[in-house]
Amino acid sequence: MKKIPVFFISGFLDSGKTTFIIDTLKNDISDNMMKTLLLVCEEGEVEYSEELLKETNTVAKYFDTLESFDYKLVSKYIKEVKPDRIVIEMNGMWELTKLQFPREIEIVQVVTFIDGTTFDVYFNNMRQKFTDIIKRSQICCFTKLDDPTKILPYQTALKLISNRCQFMIMDENMRASDLFEEPLPYDINAPVIQIKDEDYGTFYIDTFENKERYNGKIVEYDIMVVLSDKLPKGTFIAGRMIMNCCANDIQLYGFLAKSNMGIKLKDRSFIHLKAKISYEWTEEYQEEELMLDPISIEEIPNKEEVLNLTN
Numbered sequence: 267m268k269k270i271p272v273f274f275i276s277g278f279l280d281s282g283k284t285t286f287i288i289d290t291l292k293n294d295i296s297d298n299m300m301k302t303l304l305l306v307c308e309e310g311e312v313e314y315s316e317e318l319l320k321e322t323n324t325v326a327k328y329f330d331t332l333e334s335f336d337y338k339l340v341s342k343y344i345k346e347v348k349p350d351r352i353v354i355e356m357n358g359m360w361e362l363t364k365l366q367f368p369r370e371i372e373i374v375q376v377v378t379f380i381d382g383t384t385f386d387v388y389f390n391n392m393r394q395k396f397t398d399i400i401k402r403s404q405i406c407c408f409t410k411l412d413d414p415t416k417i418l419p420y421q422t423a424l425k426l427i428s429n430r431c432q433f434m435i436m437d438e439n440m441r442a443s444d445l446f447e448e449p450l451p452y453d454i455n456a457p458v459i460q461i462k463d464e465d466y467g468t469f470y471i472d473t474f475e476n477k478e479r480y481n482g483k484i485v486e487y488d489i490m491v492v493l494s495d496k497l498p499k500g501t502f503i504a505g506r507m508i509m510n511c512c513a514n515d516i517q518l519y520g521f522l523a524k525s526n527m528g529i530k531l532k533d534r535s536f537i538h539l540k541a542k543i544s545y546e547w548t549e550e551y552q553e554e555e556l557m558l559d560p561i562s563i564e565e566i567p568n569k570e571e572v573l574n575l576t577n
Contacts, residue, residue, distance in 0.1 A: 269372040270344065271351050276399055277379035278358040278388065282409035282436065284312040286379065287353055289440045291322040299323050300350035303343060307335060308357035325349070332360045341368035358399060378403040382411030382435075389420065400427045407436045408445060421446050422467035426508060426519070429471050454479055458540065461487035466506050466573060470519050473556050477545055484561065486540040488569060492518060493533040500525055504539055504558055507572045516572055523558040531563075534571070538564040 275283050291302065302324040304314070314326050325347045329335045344352075352371060356362070358378075367373070378399050385408065389396050400406055406424075408417060414435055424433060425446075433445040450472065451465045461469045466487065473480050492503035505520015523541065531537070541558040548555045 269370055270349060271374045272367075272371045273351065273353045274356060274373050274376040275354065275379070276356040276358055276362075276376065276403070278381065278384075279308060280310050281358075281379040281381040282407070283308075283355050283379050284310055284314070286377075286407075286436075286440060287355060288312070288314065288318060290353075291318065291324060295322060301325075301347065303327070303347045303349035303352045305329065305335075305340065305343075305352065305354045307355060307360065332357075332364060335360075335365060337366040337368045341370065344368065344370060359395075362398065362402065375405075376403045377405045377407065379436075380406060380408050382408040382417065385417065386420075397427050400424065400431055403428065403431050405432050405434060407434045407442060409436050411435055414445060417445060422471065425471045426467055429474055454483075457484065459483055459485045461485060463488065463506075463569070463573060467508060467519070473521075473543075477554065477556075480543045480556070481545055483543050484540065485543055485558075486538070488566060489520070489537060489539045490569075490571065491531045491533060491535050491537055492520060493531065497522070502526060502531060504537075504541075509572050509574045521556045521558050523560055525560055527560050527563050529563050529565070534568075536566050536568050538566050 275287060277283050287304070294300070299322070302322065304319075304324050304326040306314070306326055307329045309328070314324075318324070319326055325343075327343050408414075411417065424431075434442045435445045436442045451468060452459055452461055469485075469487075489504040490506055492505055494503070497503065502523050503518070503520045504523045505518050507516055508519050509516045523539070539558070539560060540562040541560045544557050544559065545554040546557050547553070
Protein backbone atom coordinates (compact mmCIF):
# COMPACT_ATOMS: atom_id res chain seq x y z
CA MET A 267 0.00 0.00 0.00
CA LYS A 268 1.39 3.37 -1.02
CA LYS A 269 1.50 5.62 2.01
CA ILE A 270 0.56 9.29 2.08
CA PRO A 271 3.42 11.61 3.10
CA VAL A 272 2.81 13.70 6.21
CA PHE A 273 4.52 16.98 7.03
CA PHE A 274 4.34 17.55 10.79
CA ILE A 275 4.54 21.22 11.82
CA SER A 276 4.87 21.65 15.59
CA GLY A 277 5.58 24.37 18.13
CA PHE A 278 3.89 26.57 20.69
CA LEU A 279 1.13 29.11 20.06
CA ASP A 280 2.03 32.14 17.88
CA SER A 281 5.45 30.81 16.94
CA GLY A 282 4.78 31.11 13.19
CA LYS A 283 3.41 27.67 12.26
CA THR A 284 0.32 28.93 10.42
CA THR A 285 2.22 31.64 8.54
CA PHE A 286 4.76 29.07 7.37
CA ILE A 287 2.06 26.65 6.20
CA ILE A 288 0.19 29.40 4.32
CA ASP A 289 3.41 30.50 2.63
CA THR A 290 4.20 26.91 1.65
CA LEU A 291 0.73 26.32 0.21
CA LYS A 292 0.91 29.54 -1.83
CA ASN A 293 4.36 28.67 -3.20
CA ASP A 294 3.09 25.27 -4.32
CA ILE A 295 0.29 26.68 -6.51
CA SER A 296 0.57 25.29 -10.04
CA ASP A 297 -1.61 23.86 -12.82
CA ASN A 298 -1.14 20.35 -11.47
CA MET A 299 -0.84 21.08 -7.77
CA MET A 300 -1.30 18.27 -5.32
CA LYS A 301 -4.31 17.97 -3.07
CA THR A 302 -3.57 18.71 0.58
CA LEU A 303 -5.41 17.56 3.69
CA LEU A 304 -4.64 20.08 6.42
CA LEU A 305 -5.21 18.90 10.00
CA VAL A 306 -5.30 21.91 12.32
CA CYS A 307 -4.84 21.19 16.03
CA GLU A 308 -4.33 24.76 17.21
CA GLU A 309 -5.85 28.05 16.02
CA GLY A 310 -3.90 31.25 16.63
CA GLU A 311 -4.24 34.82 15.39
CA VAL A 312 -3.54 33.87 11.77
CA GLU A 313 -6.34 31.91 10.08
CA TYR A 314 -6.79 29.86 6.92
CA SER A 315 -9.26 31.66 4.68
CA GLU A 316 -11.73 29.78 2.51
CA GLU A 317 -10.24 31.58 -0.51
CA LEU A 318 -6.75 30.33 0.33
CA LEU A 319 -7.95 26.75 0.81
CA LYS A 320 -9.74 26.82 -2.53
CA GLU A 321 -6.80 28.38 -4.39
CA THR A 322 -4.34 25.85 -3.00
CA ASN A 323 -6.53 22.75 -3.42
CA THR A 324 -6.56 22.23 0.35
CA VAL A 325 -9.18 20.75 2.66
CA ALA A 326 -8.88 21.76 6.33
CA LYS A 327 -10.14 19.76 9.28
CA TYR A 328 -10.00 21.10 12.82
CA PHE A 329 -9.37 19.38 16.18
CA ASP A 330 -9.98 21.10 19.51
CA THR A 331 -8.52 18.53 21.88
CA LEU A 332 -6.03 15.68 21.92
CA GLU A 333 -8.90 13.26 22.48
CA SER A 334 -10.70 14.47 19.35
CA PHE A 335 -7.64 13.64 17.21
CA ASP A 336 -8.78 10.07 16.65
CA TYR A 337 -6.91 7.96 14.12
CA LYS A 338 -10.18 6.45 12.88
CA LEU A 339 -11.54 9.94 12.18
CA VAL A 340 -8.33 10.91 10.41
CA SER A 341 -8.60 7.75 8.30
CA LYS A 342 -12.19 8.73 7.43
CA TYR A 343 -11.02 12.17 6.27
CA ILE A 344 -8.31 10.55 4.14
CA LYS A 345 -10.88 8.38 2.37
CA GLU A 346 -13.14 11.39 1.77
CA VAL A 347 -10.48 13.84 0.56
CA LYS A 348 -8.04 11.40 -1.15
CA PRO A 349 -5.09 13.75 -0.55
CA ASP A 350 -1.65 13.58 -2.16
CA ARG A 351 -0.15 14.82 1.10
CA ILE A 352 -1.14 15.69 4.65
CA VAL A 353 0.03 18.71 6.62
CA ILE A 354 -0.52 18.65 10.39
CA GLU A 355 -0.38 21.88 12.39
CA MET A 356 0.22 20.38 15.81
CA ASN A 357 -0.51 21.90 19.21
CA GLY A 358 2.87 22.03 20.96
CA MET A 359 1.25 21.54 24.37
CA TRP A 360 -0.28 18.19 23.48
CA GLU A 361 1.36 14.99 24.70
CA LEU A 362 2.66 13.69 21.37
CA THR A 363 3.28 10.17 22.64
CA LYS A 364 -0.49 9.74 23.00
CA LEU A 365 -1.18 10.47 19.33
CA GLN A 366 -2.18 7.60 17.08
CA PHE A 367 -2.06 7.72 13.30
CA PRO A 368 -3.70 5.53 10.65
CA ARG A 369 -1.52 3.00 8.84
CA GLU A 370 -1.93 4.64 5.44
CA ILE A 371 0.24 7.66 6.36
CA GLU A 372 3.98 8.16 6.80
CA ILE A 373 5.54 11.12 8.62
CA VAL A 374 8.35 12.27 6.32
CA GLN A 375 9.35 15.54 7.99
CA VAL A 376 8.93 17.17 11.39
CA VAL A 377 9.51 20.93 11.60
CA THR A 378 9.24 22.76 14.92
CA PHE A 379 8.77 26.52 15.28
CA ILE A 380 10.00 28.37 18.36
CA ASP A 381 9.21 31.97 19.31
CA GLY A 382 12.64 33.48 19.96
CA THR A 383 11.25 36.25 22.17
CA THR A 384 9.91 33.83 24.78
CA PHE A 385 12.25 30.86 24.27
CA ASP A 386 14.46 31.38 27.32
CA VAL A 387 11.47 31.61 29.68
CA TYR A 388 9.77 28.52 28.27
CA PHE A 389 13.01 26.53 27.98
CA ASN A 390 14.02 27.16 31.57
CA ASN A 391 10.55 26.43 32.96
CA MET A 392 9.26 23.77 30.53
CA ARG A 393 12.51 22.12 29.53
CA GLN A 394 11.12 18.59 29.38
CA LYS A 395 8.42 19.70 26.93
CA PHE A 396 11.02 21.37 24.71
CA THR A 397 13.23 18.30 24.91
CA ASP A 398 10.42 16.01 23.77
CA ILE A 399 9.56 18.26 20.82
CA ILE A 400 13.15 18.80 19.65
CA LYS A 401 14.00 15.09 19.83
CA ARG A 402 11.28 14.41 17.25
CA SER A 403 12.29 17.24 14.89
CA GLN A 404 14.49 17.29 11.82
CA ILE A 405 14.37 21.11 11.70
CA CYS A 406 13.82 23.69 14.45
CA CYS A 407 13.10 27.24 13.27
CA PHE A 408 13.44 30.22 15.60
CA THR A 409 11.14 33.11 14.64
CA LYS A 410 10.81 36.71 15.89
CA LEU A 411 14.49 36.66 16.81
CA ASP A 412 16.05 40.09 16.25
CA ASP A 413 19.29 39.17 18.03
CA PRO A 414 20.48 35.58 17.34
CA THR A 415 23.20 35.89 19.99
CA LYS A 416 20.49 35.52 22.66
CA ILE A 417 20.24 31.83 21.75
CA LEU A 418 23.98 31.11 21.63
CA PRO A 419 24.22 30.24 25.36
CA TYR A 420 21.76 27.41 24.65
CA GLN A 421 23.62 26.03 21.64
CA THR A 422 25.28 23.11 23.42
CA ALA A 423 22.13 22.16 25.35
CA LEU A 424 20.00 22.15 22.20
CA LYS A 425 22.47 20.14 20.14
CA LEU A 426 22.93 17.59 22.91
CA ILE A 427 19.16 17.09 22.95
CA SER A 428 19.40 16.24 19.24
CA ASN A 429 22.60 16.54 17.22
CA ARG A 430 20.67 15.45 14.12
CA CYS A 431 18.27 18.39 14.26
CA GLN A 432 19.07 21.40 12.09
CA PHE A 433 18.58 24.67 13.98
CA MET A 434 17.53 27.59 11.78
CA ILE A 435 16.51 31.21 12.15
CA MET A 436 13.58 32.40 10.00
CA ASP A 437 12.99 36.06 9.22
CA GLU A 438 9.66 37.81 8.68
CA ASN A 439 9.81 36.96 4.96
CA MET A 440 10.06 33.23 5.72
CA ARG A 441 13.70 33.08 4.66
CA ALA A 442 15.69 30.59 6.69
CA SER A 443 19.39 30.45 7.54
CA ASP A 444 21.60 28.45 9.93
CA LEU A 445 21.33 29.71 13.50
CA PHE A 446 24.57 28.52 15.06
CA GLU A 447 27.90 29.63 13.64
CA GLU A 448 29.72 30.29 16.91
CA PRO A 449 33.54 29.92 16.99
CA LEU A 450 34.87 26.92 18.88
CA PRO A 451 35.88 27.72 22.49
CA TYR A 452 39.22 25.88 22.04
CA ASP A 453 42.04 26.00 19.51
CA ILE A 454 41.29 23.28 16.97
CA ASN A 455 44.67 23.84 15.28
CA ALA A 456 46.81 23.52 18.42
CA PRO A 457 49.32 20.62 18.54
CA VAL A 458 47.29 19.35 21.50
CA ILE A 459 43.63 20.43 21.75
CA GLN A 460 42.88 21.39 25.37
CA ILE A 461 39.24 20.79 26.38
CA LYS A 462 37.85 22.39 29.54
CA ASP A 463 34.96 20.81 31.44
CA GLU A 464 32.53 23.52 30.35
CA ASP A 465 33.49 22.96 26.69
CA TYR A 466 33.08 19.19 26.69
CA GLY A 467 29.54 19.32 25.26
CA THR A 468 30.67 21.49 22.35
CA PHE A 469 33.62 19.17 21.70
CA TYR A 470 31.40 16.07 21.78
CA ILE A 471 28.88 17.53 19.30
CA ASP A 472 31.49 18.93 16.92
CA THR A 473 33.30 15.59 16.62
CA PHE A 474 30.14 14.21 15.01
CA GLU A 475 29.31 17.23 12.85
CA ASN A 476 32.86 17.90 11.60
CA LYS A 477 34.81 14.65 11.64
CA GLU A 478 37.44 16.00 9.27
CA ARG A 479 38.51 18.54 11.90
CA TYR A 480 39.49 15.89 14.43
CA ASN A 481 40.77 12.84 12.55
CA GLY A 482 44.42 12.38 13.56
CA LYS A 483 44.35 15.20 16.13
CA ILE A 484 45.55 14.91 19.73
CA VAL A 485 43.18 15.93 22.52
CA GLU A 486 43.74 16.40 26.26
CA TYR A 487 41.09 16.70 28.97
CA ASP A 488 39.68 15.37 32.26
CA ILE A 489 37.36 12.47 31.74
CA MET A 490 35.38 9.88 33.69
CA VAL A 491 36.16 6.20 33.19
CA VAL A 492 33.24 3.87 32.50
CA LEU A 493 33.94 0.13 32.52
CA SER A 494 31.71 -2.67 31.27
CA ASP A 495 32.04 -6.39 30.54
CA LYS A 496 30.24 -5.69 27.26
CA LEU A 497 33.16 -3.62 25.95
CA PRO A 498 36.05 -5.17 23.98
CA LYS A 499 38.87 -6.40 26.21
CA GLY A 500 41.36 -3.70 27.20
CA THR A 501 39.01 -0.81 26.36
CA PHE A 502 36.92 1.64 28.36
CA ILE A 503 34.52 4.50 27.75
CA ALA A 504 36.02 7.96 28.30
CA GLY A 505 33.06 10.26 28.87
CA ARG A 506 31.05 12.58 31.08
CA MET A 507 27.56 12.43 32.50
CA ILE A 508 25.53 15.41 31.28
CA MET A 509 22.14 16.68 32.46
CA ASN A 510 20.07 17.91 29.53
CA CYS A 511 16.75 18.95 30.98
CA CYS A 512 16.32 17.62 34.51
CA ALA A 513 17.63 15.14 37.04
CA ASN A 514 15.69 12.38 35.28
CA ASP A 515 17.48 13.04 31.99
CA ILE A 516 21.15 12.44 32.77
CA GLN A 517 23.05 10.58 30.07
CA LEU A 518 26.58 9.41 29.40
CA TYR A 519 28.31 11.09 26.45
CA GLY A 520 31.62 9.48 25.67
CA PHE A 521 33.97 7.67 23.30
CA LEU A 522 35.64 4.27 23.26
CA ALA A 523 39.29 4.34 24.33
CA LYS A 524 41.31 1.46 22.91
CA SER A 525 43.82 0.87 25.71
CA ASN A 526 44.23 1.47 29.42
CA MET A 527 48.06 1.49 28.97
CA GLY A 528 48.43 -1.21 31.64
CA ILE A 529 46.89 1.01 34.32
CA LYS A 530 44.22 -0.61 36.50
CA LEU A 531 41.35 1.83 36.11
CA LYS A 532 38.32 1.98 38.39
CA ASP A 533 34.77 2.43 37.16
CA ARG A 534 33.53 6.00 37.65
CA SER A 535 37.02 7.23 38.50
CA PHE A 536 38.50 10.31 36.84
CA ILE A 537 41.64 10.58 34.76
CA HIS A 538 43.48 13.24 32.81
CA LEU A 539 43.63 11.75 29.32
CA LYS A 540 45.84 12.64 26.39
CA ALA A 541 44.86 10.69 23.29
CA LYS A 542 44.99 10.59 19.51
CA ILE A 543 41.66 10.67 17.67
CA SER A 544 40.70 8.40 14.79
CA TYR A 545 37.44 7.30 13.19
CA GLU A 546 36.71 3.64 12.62
CA TRP A 547 33.79 1.81 11.06
CA THR A 548 31.50 0.01 13.52
CA GLU A 549 29.05 -2.69 12.55
CA GLU A 550 26.79 -1.86 15.51
CA TYR A 551 26.02 1.68 14.32
CA GLN A 552 26.82 1.16 10.62
CA GLU A 553 28.96 4.28 10.51
CA GLU A 554 32.35 5.62 11.50
CA GLU A 555 32.73 6.23 15.22
CA LEU A 556 35.35 8.30 17.04
CA MET A 557 38.03 6.22 18.78
CA LEU A 558 40.61 7.39 21.33
CA ASP A 559 44.14 5.95 21.37
CA PRO A 560 45.63 7.01 24.74
CA ILE A 561 49.09 8.61 24.76
CA SER A 562 49.11 9.22 28.51
CA ILE A 563 46.77 8.58 31.43
CA GLU A 564 47.06 10.34 34.79
CA GLU A 565 44.77 9.45 37.67
CA ILE A 566 43.22 12.52 39.29
CA PRO A 567 40.82 13.12 42.23
CA ASN A 568 37.16 12.60 41.41
CA LYS A 569 35.35 15.66 40.07
CA GLU A 570 31.68 16.61 39.97
CA GLU A 571 30.24 13.61 38.15
CA VAL A 572 27.41 15.36 36.30
CA LEU A 573 27.94 18.34 34.01
CA ASN A 574 24.97 20.73 33.73
CA LEU A 575 25.42 22.57 30.44
CA THR A 576 21.87 23.93 30.23
CA ASN A 577 22.09 26.80 32.70
